[in-house]
Amino acid sequence: MLDNILTMKDITMQFGGVVAVDNLSLEVNRGEIVSLIGPNGAGKTTAFNVITGVYAPTNGAVYFKGNMITSNFPKGSMKKLYAGQNRGVYTTTMRKTPDQITKLGVARTFQNIRLFKELSTFENVLIAKHMRSKANVFSATLGLNYKEERQMREETMKLLDILGLVEVKDEVANSLPYGQQRHLEIARALATNPELLLLDEPAAGMNPQETDELTSFIYDIRKKFNLTIFMIEHHMDLVMDISDRIYVLDFGKLIASGTPAEIQSNQRVIEAYLGVQDDGEE
Amino acid sequence: MSKIRKSIYTAILAVIIIALMFFLEANKFRFGMAYTVIQKGLILSVVAVSMNLVTGFTGLFSLGQAGFMAIGAYVTAIFLIPADGMAEVYYISGVNPSIMSFKYWLESGPAWVQSMYPILALILGGLVAAVFAAIIGFPVLRLKSDYLAIATLGFSEIVRAIISSPQLDTITNGSYGLKKIPGFDSLFETFAIMAVCVLLMVLLLRSTYGRAFRAIREDEVAAEAMGINLSRHKQMSFIIGSFFSAVSGGMLAMFMRSIDSKTFSVSLTYDILLIVVIGGIGSVTGSVIASLLVTASKEWWLRFFDAPLYIGNFQVPLFRTGFRMVIFSVILLLVVLFYQRGIMGKNEFSWDRLSLRVRKLLGGRKRGAKNAR
Numbered sequence A: 001m002l003d004n005i006l007t008m009k010d011i012t013m014q015f016g017g018v019v020a021v022d023n024l025s026l027e028v029n030r031g032e033i034v035s036l037i038g039p040n041g042a043g044k045t046t047a048f049n050v051i052t053g054v055y056a057p058t059n060g061a062v063y064f065k066g067n068m069i070t071s072n073f074p075k076g077s078m079k080k081l082y083a084g085q086n087r088g089v090y091t092t093t094m095r096k097t098p099d100q101i102t103k104l105g106v107a108r109t110f111q112n113i114r115l116f117k118e119l120s121t122f123e124n125v126l127i128a129k130h131m132r133s134k135a136n137v138f139s140a141t142l143g144l145n146y147k148e149e150r151q152m153r154e155e156t157m158k159l160l161d162i163l164g165l166v167e168v169k170d171e172v173a174n175s176l177p178y179g180q181q182r183h184l185e186i187a188r189a190l191a192t193n194p195e196l197l198l199l200d201e202p203a204a205g206m207n208p209q210e211t212d213e214l215t216s217f218i219y220d221i222r223k224k225f226n227l228t229i230f231m232i233e234h235h236m237d238l239v240m241d242i243s244d245r246i247y248v249l250d251f252g253k254l255i256a257s258g259t260p261a262e263i264q265s266n267q268r269v270i271e272a273y274l275g276v277q278d279d280g281e282e
Numbered sequence B: 001m002s003k004i005r006k007s008i009y010t011a012i013l014a015v016i017i018i019a020l021m022f023f024l025e026a027n028k029f030r031f032g033m034a035y036t037v038i039q040k041g042l043i044l045s046v047v048a049v050s051m052n053l054v055t056g057f058t059g060l061f062s063l064g065q066a067g068f069m070a071i072g073a074y075v076t077a078i079f080l081i082p083a084d085g086m087a088e089v090y091y092i093s094g095v096n097p098s099i100m101s102f103k104y105w106l107e108s109g110p111a112w113v114q115s116m117y118p119i120l121a122l123i124l125g126g127l128v129a130a131v132f133a134a135i136i137g138f139p140v141l142r143l144k145s146d147y148l149a150i151a152t153l154g155f156s157e158i159v160r161a162i163i164s165s166p167q168l169d170t171i172t173n174g175s176y177g178l179k180k181i182p183g184f185d186s187l188f189e190t191f192a193i194m195a196v197c198v199l200l201m202v203l204l205l206r207s208t209y210g211r212a213f214r215a216i217r218e219d220e221v222a223a224e225a226m227g228i229n230l231s232r233h234k235q236m237s238f239i240i241g242s243f244f245s246a247v248s249g250g251m252l253a254m255f256m257r258s259i260d261s262k263t264f265s266v267s268l269t270y271d272i273l274l275i276v277v278i279g280g281i282g283s284v285t286g287s288v289i290a291s292l293l294v295t296a297s298k299e300w301w302l303r304f305f306d307a308p309l310y311i312g313n314f315q316v317p318l319f320r321t322g323f324r325m326v327i328f329s330v331i332l333l334l335v336v337l338f339y340q341r342g343i344m345g346k347n348e349f350s351w352d353r354l355s356l357r358v359r360k361l362l363g364g365r366k367r368g369a370k371n372a373r
Ligand SMILES: Nc1ncnc2c1ncn2[C@@H]1O[C@H](COP(=O)(O)OP(=O)(O)OP(=O)(O)O)[C@@H](O)[C@H]1O
Pocket: A015, A018, A019, A020, A038, A039, A040, A041, A042, A043, A044, A045, A046, A047, A111
């Protein structure tokens, strides 16, 4: 049975005249691994930013587990500039902030790693536990929430253990090798107890061996944490290997969607990538 | 270094500080300069740490400290000036009757409650400033760093202008300022209040909220993606910081015994900023050490430059009143140019670090013990 966890409906995101995402509709079902691919500048990261509430879309709506988390229609100066269709379809405007969306169960990593650079590995993960803290600022200052604090630390240790980051738990995030920084970003995202994990180019900057290991790593965390994964990736081997379904963006428009086999033989996709099978972007 | 050894060192240090405190108290006339400088240094360390909380730990570049200190100072002063001295202080335009009746009510309280008035006054000053911080924080904290700095600096000047405005003559005594403010009973009292304030801020910074503040400082976008409500936490840090700035302002009023709106001009904020930078942005112990050092050098050690200096019959030029401030600014410039991280950087004092430093100084390159953090 297919159970919808994420739905984007008619999402258009314009920055002035630049249409970064053009009328994009897609769905991700519970338990799936879905990939979003496309050439550089296709609008993939922008789509993630709309889902996580970083940007308010120009038009369209996003649903998480059937509940609307973002909805908008062209207004203000966008009313004149709006380039998409579906102008009159969405009439409500609502937008949850990124922290609210994270609390609902959507976690993400960033394309250009955004760790808390000067904090330790341990603190990086521990911070993600803050939002579930029930203590107010006074009781936390006076240490009255010591039970909760201890539990937060234990959970963090457990997570670091699972992700193989225990040895570097006291190292400053900035000093970690690149591959470990990517792992730490994922650890930090997992610490928010997500149901849906958005990975923005998890293999970027990894060496071939690390990229190979990533496949089993992603399967692993999906199973352990009961996750649905929506991923942007340029490494075609990885994408074809791991994805249940794939969406392809080009110039903000959805040009194809389907299983890896369908995508590989899709003429428009091949054209968009100019016949290059493995983009291998660094 | 073993835990026991560290606790022994800490205990020794505490005993030395307390002994020094009592020694200075007993000999305050002989060591008047040291006494005053340490007292003022302790007071400024509260506001320096509070600025560090907001700027160094939460990443909000706020320059409103002097304004919040002024609020704290005036509330504390009005609360504490003895009722029968009020007429003399407000001799030009008189005192607002409701303040007077409030003061008579205060003085009818039981003696033990009255002995708590300095503490209550400081807390009340802090709370009033916190309310102001909540009101201006809402619009102002949306601004990015440099605009935030300008806006808070503006706020600070507005507070000053309002305090000295003739409309408030019967409350703040306008531009004449307030006098006859009762002072601290002892250096130890100053130290105790300062220690409690700094301890509370340290505990806050170590709590889960402190971690959230640092996350915001490091990366707002990532912090928000970790479920941290940016505006709520920024507001919290700003309000708490303002509370302690105001407490420090109240303490300053008690220390100076008389204040006016000029006491809290931009140059005070500048002094505090200096302390924070020299101590290390993001280090509480750095701020405390720098408060003492900066106050001592500004008001004591560098005084030498203010007196005319003769070598034989030749009067060395430049040595005259105000020259010490030039020297002081040059020192600041050098710190900013060559020693940006300040005394402590982002680190806190620890015996391990100290012993490492000492060993390095002595040239013993034994272990390449890596940075502890
Ligand atoms: N905040 C912004 N303001 C203006 N334009 C933007 C903004 N963010 C993205 N864009 C534009 O939107 C388009 C899509 O960018 P996006 O980062 O989503 O691409 P992408 O598919 O993630 O590319 P890449 O593979 O390089 O990561 C680009 O043309 C980019 O310049």
